Amino acid sequence: MKTVLVSLIAIIPILGFAQKKKDLKSSGNPIFPGWYADPEAIVYGKEYWVFPTYSDKYENQVFFDAFSSKDLVHWTKHKDVLDSSNVKWAKQAMWAPAVLEKDKKYYLFFGANDIHPGEVGGIGVAVANKPAGPYKDLLGKPLIDTIVNGAQPIDQFVFKDKEGQYYMFYGGWGHCNVVRLKSDFSKLVPFSDGTLYKEVTPKNYVEGPFMFERKGIYYFMWSEGGWTGPDYKVAYSMSENPLGPFKRIGTVLVQNFDIANGAGHHSIIHNPKSDKYYIVYHRRPNGETAANHRETCIEEINFDKDGKIIPVNISKSGVKMDGL
Template sequence: MKKNILLLLLGISITVSCKSNKEKPQLAGNPIFSGWYADPEGIIFDNEYWVYPTFSAPYEKQVFLDAFSSKDLVNWKKHEKIIDTSAVKWAHKALWAPSIIKKDDNYFLFFGANDIQNNEELGGIGVAISSTPEGPFKDHLGKPLIDKFHNGAQPIDQFVFKDIDNQYYLIYGGWKHCNIAKLNPDFTGFVPFDDGTTFKEITPESYVEGPFMFVKDGKYYFMWSEGGWTGPDYSVAYAIADSPFGPFKRVDKILEQDKNIGTGAGHHSVIISKKQDKYYIVYHRRPLTETDGNSRVVCIDEMKFDKDGYILPVKITNEGVATNRLK
């Protein structure tokens, strides 16, 4: 009798314990995967999260790109070398800041290469194509899509943006200048605007690099990085406008370092789950133990808005976000 009571109590204890564990959400933890990575582009493809970062290393060693996928934001699978310089003959270093989008049955991966300093150097922004999000990707053009400085913008840090009318734009630029250009249907070039220009400058106050844009409630949110990427002032700010061309008036800074958690937080993107009305900011930062500029890791925290649609300051965390399956 005593044995049966003991087993019964033990069974109840196990049941309660299991229920408690099931109700407690699992946290991803930051960084979300190991290794030195930066400039992450986060996106959803077919109910799966994807992150495409820069491999953070000296420029001459940045000759490939990896990707990471997850079904729940917690467990990440690494897809090694989805593209490298053997597939892009004109690129030889500084493969930077990938941006990806699906159009029809193909995935188009935009990237910067060679860190060109003037119009005489070979390099700039390229585009690659694959039938799957994990690649392998092959060079779409055999040459850069943009290989010159326009309006003072270094051709790096590209973001491909699909507008609500299904027009695709490329938003890009370093050296404190940002351009927007209208992509043609097959992403082999650009369509001039009505005034005959191809590259329109949309640079807001304090812009340095790393542009990102999304639409929420009919408004265009334009985000960018400020400060120096190796310094403590690296951060993310934003503006809001009624069109992708602005004018963009800086609202505020919403992501920056926390001296108790990590430094140099910036160069971000946003994963948007529209069905769940969830916004996740994906960014890089430098661990407190590191001083090398290339020692950067990829992190995710939730991004929220106030009742008027303004972005609330993001608190960077070590815990990260809770598990979230899209299905």
């Protein structure tokens, strides 16, 4: 009898954990454990995917993990989908991925080496046959490796317009450029006026550009403030043209310093089935002071009658289950 009782006591916590997982109806924040930042979220088929930066010391930030979910609540980790061993020119940190699918291939754009004048590095692109990789360097060199218009070549986001043209918005150091990409992502192609780079920097822009389209309006978004400090935040503009002009409207993320600070560098995902929009972002939990102690979180975003984004209150609860 004693042996049976001990055995039951031993398995009760396991059963309790399983029941808790089964009954989980909301994501909670963070949505998965570990220090991860700069999350790029996307829908591939019937799954949500998040590709974040591994948030650690510069010299350790040399690989990417990815996470997938069918409902925004239960997440599966895919380790080391790309690392610097597959990108020979990336000798130092890699971060801030941008991802997309085209012609049954999966592409991952990334920044590497934190390029400064005279240094090798910039924006690269890798390709795989499935979302979880493994990804391989597409070009064997950076796609962009120079500083143009004062924009550090980092924090790229790739956007496809209604005509099928791919644009890449990128830039740190308070400047944002947009370029046109060749359809195979092998190089830049000029605009109609012959130029390769156009600066589209909105007021207070620092880094982390992102764009999505809703009801014919292009929402251009970016991060402001310093990523290591508490004032990091996300702002946005609205335009009828994907190339702007972009006039700052206001702040999207409203921080709650009882929960976290440094909320920024985000992406947006849309569930066409429920017509819900979500902002996936990183933040630094209350009490954490280390710059790289950042976690990936999610909130629902909503719009007013004029299409403007209603400021988001960051939460511990996250979002409710939402299947595709």
